[in-house]
Amino acid sequence: MIAKQVNQKAWFMVLPVFLVVAFSAIIPLMTVVNYSVQDTFGNNQFFWVGMDWFRDLIHSDRFHDAFLRQISFSAIILAIEIPLGIMIALAMPKKGWGVPVCLISMALPLLIPWNVVGTIWQIFGRVDIGLLGHTLAAMGIDYNYTQDPIAAWITIIVMDIWHWTSLVVLLCYAGLCSIPDAYYQAAKIDGASRFSVFRYIQLPKMQRVLLIAVLLRFMDSFMIYTEPFVITGGGPGNSTTFMSIDLVKMAIGQFDLGPAAAMSLIYFLVILLLSWVFFTVMSNIGEESSNGGA
């Protein structure tokens, strides 16, 4: 047998990628890690504090509140956008002139930049000049997102649904279109009800795209910053101060680099952990009970 020649030159091929990743991800992340374990009183003088920032942060009410708001927001967004997206995708036509019309009108909100979406809704909801705010006020409904936390939340949630449900719809629609006709024909032959068709054909076939939709919507909603910043600026009070807004306040407003660095690391780890949980759970749906009946 001829001994396999080891050629170490291949490492040079990997070098460009390594450099790009180093400068775009690893080094910036490491500076954050660096800040998170030090304190400074200005003059570019730093001293070591170890895990103190992390400990402080984890025990602070401010962080708990922001985290709770963030988690609730993501949960509400997912609970509404995913079922709504599936329903709209199911209702969309499969052929004819309606297809391009629906696809384009669905894609439109996705093309608008975040800060513009925020501005649109900020004005839309204003009681004095906004169409929505003014109409509601005229109908005698007490709606003012600058003063009422509930109104602020509702505004941001409705805005997010308007902005992002399309993404779920388009993904689900792509999943639905890939189901061969034979499945629907077989279901007719088997006498399946409309619900059974959804439960046993459409939903399982959409599983993969739904996984992507849930992951994307979770990550995006968990990191939401621009829109609430433009609409409410985190108010009224702290009621819409999500983790990202709090982080910016801490890092740039108060210039607390150490705690802010610790918070961004925790933030990052939470997103990583929850994404991993979603991924594992959803890709194992259907697998876990595979031997359940045996």
Added chain:
Amino acid sequence: MAHITLKEIAHSYAGESENPEDFALKKLNLTWRDGGAYALLGPSGCGKTTLLNIISGLLHPTRGQVLFDDEDITGLPTEQRNIAQIFQFPVIYDTMTVFQNLAFPLKNRGRNKKEIEPRVIELAKILGLEKDLHTKAQHLTADSKQKISLGRGLIRKSVNAILFDEPLTVIDPQLKWELRSQLKFLHKKFGFTMIYVTHDQTEALTFADEVIVMYEGKIVQAGTPEALFEKPEHTFVGYFIGSPGMNVCACELQENRIVIEGHELLLNRTYTAVKATEKVEVGIRPEHLSLAPPDTNGLPVKIIRVDDIGRHKIVRVALNDKEFNVVAPELSDMTGDRCSLQFDTGHTNIYVNDHLISGERM
């Protein structure tokens, strides 16, 4: 169970149209006897699947009626027709176990558990799926998935007919044979009306009591496998059935004589004269041709190729630019590439414009 009648059925995917070219299925009348085993044979795109989907109600025919036992059910949706259909590629419900898959058609029709369970187990045994009953269907091989599809088609005892749309395409040749025998066995045991669509002649001829050959949206012949082989009513049937297919060759016809490339052959039938503008052809199976040493009685031909396929040889011979396939057991007494081609006149058919004409026996 019922007998199925197709009355003046025609279908165009473009909707009602004056142009006969639009019709994937040209006007046809057909009756399927209750309990019969039929095969619909034809090349891809000849309208077999269209016809099947019209019977099951997945398609609404542009014209004509579908009758089950003299009752017009053309307007009834698929689920009310009590029909089973199996498709070319396996259709399984991924998230269900094999058991649940098989039980699904019964469950949807509100049968109770006591009735479903023994039936599923019985069928799983016949199909060889009893070991996998409680595994998820999506973890099985393509073969087993198709068996599940078959099983869902066979599970209901009271169906009017079971329609098979090239169901064994994805199955291994070895298993194909086995499953086909099982289908025949099930047909005998339960007496279902079975309609089997295929483009594979062996499959059609072994499965069915009656084979319906379709070509370009029309039925060109319906008959027993034997009739299709011996007396193809259309040159297409001759080409399509048999391996190699029937030899078809232009000729001139004069009462009981045909002339091929200036050589005369005597037939044992006499035919009435046909118009000069019509296309006259002689058709003969390779099995009914034989080769003799040169300069004996027969057409002087040249051997251009010999394929040895084991049990016998297929010899390709040429008479000027006309070529014939001959099935020959041995070629030991042949020297050189010249020989005489002899016709078995009892099995020589004459076609006018592709349709068989029958002469009078002399």
